[in-house]
Amino acid sequence: MKIASFNINGIKARINALTDWLAGADADVVVLQEIKSVDETFPRAHFEDLGWNIETHGQKGFNGVAILSKLPLEDVIRGLPGDDGDEQSRYIEATVTGVQAVRIAGLYLPNGNPVPGPKYDYKLAWMERLRLRAQELLAAEMPVVMLGDFNIIPEARDAASPEKWREDALFLPQSRAALRRIVWRGWTDAIRARDPWSTRGPFTFWDFQGGAWNKDDGIRIDHMLLSPQAADLLEETGVDREARAGEKPSDHVPVWVRLAA
DNA sequence: ATGGTTGACTTTCAA
Numbered sequence: 001m002k003i004a005s006f007n008i009n010g011i012k013a014r015i016n017a018l019t020d021w022l023a024g025a026d027a028d029v030v031v032l033q034e035i036k037s038v039d040e041t042f043p044r045a046h047f048e049d050l051g052w053n054i055e056t057h058g059q060k061g062f063n064g065v066a067i068l069s070k071l072p073l074e075d076v077i078r079g080l081p082g083d084d085g086d087e088q089s090r091y092i093e094a095t096v097t098g099v100q101a102v103r104i105a106g107l108y109l110p111n112g113n114p115v116p117g118p119k120y121d122y123k124l125a126w127m128e129r130l131r132l133r134a135q136e137l138l139a140a141e142m143p144v145v146m147l148g149d150f151n152i153i154p155e156a157r158d159a160a161s162p163e164k165w166r167e168d169a170l171f172l173p174q175s176r177a178a179l180r181r182i183v184w185r186g187w188t189d190a191i192r193a194r195d196p197w198s199t200r201g202p203f204t205f206w207d208f209q210g211g212a213w214n215k216d217d218g219i220r221i222d223h224m225l226l227s228p229q230a231a232d233l234l235e236e237t238g239v240d241r242e243a244r245a246g247e248k249p250s251d252h253v254p255v256w257v258r259l260a261a
Numbered sequence: 262a263t264g265g266t267t268g269a270c271t272t273t274c275a276a
Binding site: 009010012013014034036037060061062063111113119151207208209210211212251 | 266267268270276
C-alpha cells in the first residue's frame, strides 16, 4: 500500500498539478492539506471519475484537509479530538484495508507565526491535543500512519539555512520539543528512518519568495510517522522533489511511504 | 535593502 501526503496550497489552483502527479504516482491513499475550500466546492466529481474515493474536511478560504483513496474509506473522523470549539479544519482520520487494515491520520499542523502571540499559543495547544490522540492511536496496537504538513523543522539538518529559522515558530526549541514529545513515545519518522545519516534534508518545502527553489533553500516539514506495527511493514519512502519544478507548483512536494499492507 | 510570492477573497490575511 502506497500512502502519500501533499500540501497542495489550494485545490482550485492546483487541480492540474495534482491530477498530473496522481497519474504518475501509483498511490493508493493520498492525504491533502490546504485545500482552501469548503466541502461543497471541492471538485469531487473530477477525482471520482479518476477512481478515487474522497473524504473532505474543509473550511472557507484557508486550511482544509482531505483523503483520496482507491480503496474504501471507513470510520472517518473529522477534526482533531479534544476541543469542540476549534473551528479550524486541520485533521481527518480514516481506515483503509488492503492486505490488512491501516489507520490513516492526515493533518495540517498550525504554522504558529508570529511568535509570540495567539497563533503560537494555538499551535502548542494543538500539538498537545495531537499528542493525546497519538497516544490513543499507539494504544490500538495496529498499523497507523500519521502524516501531513507538521510545520515543524525537526533538526538543523532539515533546513538549508537553519539560522534563518532560529526565531520562527517552525524551528523554535519549544516547537521541536513538542514534536519530540509525540514521536519519542514510539513513532518512526519514515523519511529519516530510511536515510538516518543524511546531513542535508531531504527538503519538502521551498518558499515562493526569494527564489528559494532556485537556491535549493528548502526545509523538511512534511512528515510521515509510523506506529510500530506500521514500521514493521515499511518497504520504501520517497520525496517527489521534481513536483516543485512543474507548472504552477505548490510550495510543498509530495512525500510517500510504501507498506507491505 | 525591512524587501519578496502565491492563493482565496475582498481589500487584506495567511503562509
